[in-house]
Amino acid sequence: MERGKKDIAVCFPFKKEDIEDFKRNVKEALSHERVRDILLAGHSENETYKGVESFINTLSDDERSRIHLFTQKRIGSKRPGKGDGMNTAIKYFVENTRSRFLHFYDADIKSFDRTWIDRVQKRLDEGFDVARCFFPRAYTDAMVTWNITRTGFAYTWPDTILPDIEQPLGGELGIRREVAEKLSMDELVLDASDWSIDTALTIAFARYNVKLYEVYIKEGKHHKLYGKLSDLETMAVECFNVIKENRRLVIDTSHMVYEKDKIESVPEEYKKRIAFDIDGSIKEFKSGWTDEMKSIVKEYLPKDVSLKVLDAVEDGNYDFMDTNMWYDVYDALMKHFDIKKQAWRRVLFKLWVLRVLNHAKLALKDPDESLKSLQEMVELFRKKRLSRV
Numbered sequence: 001m002e003r004g005k006k007d008i009a010v011c012f013p014f015k016k017e018d019i020e021d022f023k024r025n026v027k028e029a030l031s032h033e034r035v036r037d038i039l040l041a042g043h044s045e046n047e048t049y050k051g052v053e054s055f056i057n058t059l060s061d062d063e064r065s066r067i068h069l070f071t072q073k074r075i076g077s078k079r080p081g082k083g084d085g086m087n088t089a090i091k092y093f094v095e096n097t098r099s100r101f102l103h104f105y106d107a108d109i110k111s112f113d114r115t116w117i118d119r120v121q122k123r124l125d126e127g128f129d130v131a132r133c134f135f136p137r138a139y140t141d142a143m144v145t146w147n148i149t150r151t152g153f154a155y156t157w158p159d160t161i162l163p164d165i166e167q168p169l170g171g172e173l174g175i176r177r178e179v180a181e182k183l184s185m186d187e188l189v190l191d192a193s194d195w196s197i198d199t200a201l202t203i204a205f206a207r208y209n210v211k212l213y214e215v216y217i218k219e220g221k222h223h224k225l226y227g228k229l230s231d232l233e234t235m236a237v238e239c240f241n242v243i244k245e246n247r248r249l250v251i252d253t254s255h256m257v258y259e260k261d262k263i264e265s266v267p268e269e270y271k272k273r274i275a276f277d278i279d280g281s282i283k284e285f286k287s288g289w290t291d292e293m294k295s296i297v298k299e300y301l302p303k304d305v306s307l308k309v310l311d312a313v314e315d316g317n318y319d320f321m322d323t324n325m326w327y328d329v330y331d332a333l334m335k336h337f338d339i340k341k342q343a344w345r346r347v348l349f350k351l352w353v354l355r356v357l358n359h360a361k362l363a364l365k366d367p368d369e370s371l372k373s374l375q376e377m378v379e380l381f382r383k384k385r386l387s388r389v
């Protein structure tokens, strides 16, 4: 660790958060001897923004002068969300600060402390261009990561390192100034104003062939929890769509340096924890089907899949949606999904719910086997796409 320098900017993008958690995280970052700038990129001048503004007014002159509080600009063309926040911060960093490194952490993390900055920065100091965190997660959690993103990367770019990235959606990462400069001019990234930003950044790092390190944060990311799977509907749809939109992009990572920490063992508590309400999700799956949604299922999914999905609407049986079936569904979604149509967005979400429920059943019965099945699913996607003519 280089001592005596203040050369890091830490950004917390935020929307509506518990102000006490947020304040504690800002204080942790401020207390780090190498942190020069704190960028607080708010969604709007809402209650959280006002709360953090009052908190800043209680700080010393030195601390106050290092904090930059602003609201996000309208940069991308998708839904105005976290991506506009991160992109506003990247541009702000490039244009208004002199720090050499930019770190991002979610504002709602309860387990964040200054050692996370050390652990990320250690790899940047070693010469990596990007260091991103990954965490132990419940075996029923990370369902967008596994069933949408890692599978999507394996489907679209099977011969790259992209499907191997542990947590390609993680919002905790550090980058060098040179990488930030490139990102601030990258159309694909700038357009990703919604939840697609994390995927867009991961794709950008692969395209730039950065030296990438994934840092394992063994104590885990404790943050505000989801209640129902429907809390993830927008995220699932937006994360899928950005892969579909960029499916023609040619990416070659054969010369890319990519290293990650080895995971020694996953704590038992993570294996059995259920990340969402199973019965509530079945009810949710069965409700709200319109004729248009049913027609989409009939018209665009392979016949054997569509019959089972339409039966499931009546009986809630999700046993068929295994990893093989999910490949056929994914293939159809990649060909036909249309984000502009509400019925399509709902169908994608419902199909994903069936996959998640199917996985959760296995996770409850045999956690280790269920994790293996997710890893095998990514390899299955990869193999099928590599062997296509």
Ligand code: GDX
Binding pocket: 012, 013, 014, 015, 016, 017, 041, 042, 043, 072, 080, 081, 082, 083, 084, 085, 086, 105, 106, 107, 108, 145, 167, 169, 170, 171, 172, 195, 198, 223, 224
């Ligand atoms: N400026 C801004 N604008 N910040 C936002 C917005 C927005 O519209 N929406 C969310 N945020 C902030 C939020 O306050 C928090 O600090 C961070 O972004 C993450 O949001 P949160 O609601 O805690 O998302 P969640 O579900 O925890 O997802 C995070 O982890 C996912 C993952 O690890 O898989 C988030 O970083 C996702 O991008 C990521 O996919």
Ligand code: MG
Binding pocket: 106, 108, 223, 224
């Ligand atoms: Mg969170």
